[in-house]
Amino acid sequence: MFTGITTLTPFKKSLVFSYGIFSLFLSLLVFASGLYFYLIKDLNDQSQAAENALTHRMDEIFRELKHIVNDASLSCQKEDIGQLRHKVFYSPIFKEFGLFDDNFRVYCTNFGVNNFNIFSTIKDRIEQSEDHTTVSLVKSYILGEKTFIAFYLGKNGIGANGLAPPKSLSMDIDHLLLPDYPYELTIGKLALVSNELNMGSEILDQKNISLDDWAMTLKIILPSNVYWSKAMTLLPFGVVLWIVLWALSCALHWGFLYYRRSLPHCLRRAIRGNDMEVYYQPIVSLHDNKTHAMEALIRWRSPYHGQVSPLSIIEISGRLNLLGDLTWMVLRNVGQFYRENQKLLNNITTAVNVDRYCLLNEDFISTFTGILEEYPELKGRLGLEVTETSALSAIELPLMVSRFEHVKALDIRLSVDDFGTGYSGLDFLRRFPYDTLKLDRVFIASLKDDQFTQQVLTSITKLAKELNMKVVAEGVERKDQLDAVKELDIDSVQGYYFCAPLPYDQVLTWLVKNK
Template identity: 60%
Template sequence: MFKSINSIMPSKKKCFFYYGFISLFLSVFVFMLGLYAYQLKDLENRAESAKNALTYRMNDIFLELKHIVDNSELSCEKEDIDRLRRMTFYSPTFKEFGLFNDNFRVYCTTYGPRDFAIFSSIVNRIKESSERKTVSLVRSHSLGESTFFAFYQGADGLGINGLAPSQVLAVDVDYLLSPDLPYELTIGKQTVVSSEYNHKSSVLAKRVESLDGWAISLVVFSPFSLYWGHLVSLLPFMFIFCLLCCLIFYTAHGGILYYRYSLPLNIKRAIKDNSIDVHFQPIVSLKAGGFHEMEALIRWHSPYHGQVSPLVIVETSERLGLIDDLTWMVIRKVGDFYREYPIQLKEINISVNVDRYSLLKESFAPNLEGIIAEYPELKGRLGLEVTETSALTVTELPLMVSRFEHIKALGIRLSVDDFGTGYAGLDFLRRFPYDTLKLDKVFIDSLKDDQFTRQILTSITKLAKELNMALVAEGVEREDQLDAVRALGVDRVQGYYFCRPLPKDQVITWVEKNATK
């Protein structure tokens, strides 16, 4: 008897433990990998933003210097000094200005007249710059600390330098990066600003940004300490994600099991309700004036499982002990088909597949006799196709011959289906010849190109003629296959070349159209 779904499904505790472990691993992996990717992207975006902010500040600095130079003279009178002091007062960046001439000597500052030369290295950088500007980091006597110097020289040779605390460059950078991302800001090889950061600490990643046209570089670090801190803060979300994954896995697992084990239940119900459809595939006679035949084939579209394979239906029916019920259902539907279309099917025989082990049952022939009494239209028209799925034992062989004799006495034809691929023995064929041998599609597919297959089919054809059996070639799909089986002397063909299995109303249309062909 078919077991219930609950008895087959694994225990809930075992499933929760198994999927809980997978969900935990997946949650940790996803969050760690996601946080890693996020932190790298965040480092890239914030470093880029800091670079842009630094670039804007440098452009503003040199616009300010250019404005002062454009309004200055090669003199250092009181009004010149006052103007420089006034510019210093209103400057957002600089604490001191100094004017220099085309010889690169400073002659005037906010503290009064001066006369000293600018370092040669700075002069060279000014001359090499296309816009006659550069920056430097020098210790200032006036500011008393490492000082940021910005130099600009106008087209007429008059130039200016501005002095500012080195930290002024890092105001915007610090706002964008601190306190999460440590950084270093350097001019040339000298560090302007370095946020508090232990260089011996492990770093997840770092990004280096260089300002085009300036000897300024910005190195931004993403420390592992930040990564672990964020990961710890995400633990509640990781736990929730783990639970959701566990529930999804468990629900999906239950759904798969339900689908798997509910399919047999639905097949059982469909057999009991006679809701499995029967389609019919014509077996075409190649003889002039010969009559066509048909094979009844099961088809079923489940409302829950979609189109279900006939092979699955048969295997499931065997497992559930319902294969005989399936056979009786198909035979009765063939009887109904004859009753519904008596004129169109007057000269057409129809075959039904039957399991050979069903034939061995003592009750099979009497039950079949009862159905023929119920449907007299089947007598002389019904055929049974027996698939040679396994060899008969010494005990089964005479029993099968006895069953066949009983069935033949009921006016029913017998065919061996898929001949050549199973275990049908020559001894059995000689003791009780079938009415028809059906050649399997495997042989038909390789008939054209395989000489060995051709020799086998030639022998089978000769055997069938000796035993007075008809031959049917299954699976003929192309014209070259049709020509090949015709050359062997096969006079009945079944396959998509002529017609696929069709519902009863469509196959009747086919019969009416091809009755005279």
């Protein structure tokens, strides 16, 4: 089980504090930059909305002037004046209307007959305009201030002009931009509406929009005081962000530690770092009571999980596709074992378990040959124990035979491990060139009291002898089991009765004592 994760040691307390400082800095950075980019995006969005609103307002203005022109005549009778007054009364924008002819002479307004010429500069702009429209700023004696005025000349030779206070033109964009974004609306170089003079703060960003059809420019500003005002309003969210980042940082740290200490991850590192031990269990001959063979067995004590069972190692390695790496690690350890103890191990063979699907791998022979070249001491002294974990398909069967032939050609012994508990049958022994057959401990455990087991093992032993195979009984732990095995004419015994699996130094001592 994992240890040391829930107890806050001084180191971990300092780590939590460090994550608090780091997450505070990160949250300030994220909060400040996030708010800035949000306001920049909002400025762009509101600027686009303001441009659309102003364009829509100008379209309405000239649509209203076109309606006046369509209903107008070149006279300025009482009815004409009344009609203009009626238009002014119901206009949402204009406070004064006038009519002018194709000589650009204003001859009638809603106040009565008039007779004055439009400025030549305005006349030129109307004539040059594709739609015969233009706008300007003039001094209105009626409104008493500089006023927006729009001109339109119709195809019938009659033109209309309308005067409006600047506020009526900007009221559509006020609710979009104010109070956050001050703006200035100009016609030419003259300001029509300006509320950016008294901002009292620095400019963070601004947008400039040109409406060329009406010589208008809309400048929209993002002042710094808006940024700080929003920051104070959203400060509680910043605190929440800090707490979330702090918790996330700690969770990621502990999660990473958990992952590093998880059994699969530790197993992967142990295999690739050669951090496992190889134990050796002697196989004792019943003919001379001497040890001529051993089996290499993997053992591993994880720093976080304690002693891990070999079955768990094999099962997890299979899921992680690491059985090949595990096999190569064991083979290299056995090779080093023989290199360092050549004299003592000269007449002893050692078997290493190999999964069938490792043998079927296309890289098996080349990698295996490379290890034998790296450790030539293994030639003639190494055996492979193949466990019958699953049935072979019609495609896999000839491939497995080919692999076995390659292995035999390298002077390597072959054993079938745990015979009788998997998918093999008696025909299985005939198909493959095994040197040794190992009887599973399940049979040995019930050998004394089960007559049927005795008959089965007698038949298997006889067949193995006929096929020139040696027979090894696994799992012999008691004297009565040993006596029952001897009656079956089995060659060798492996089990705790003689010796448990031993680490490097202890097995050497055992071999010296039991020569």
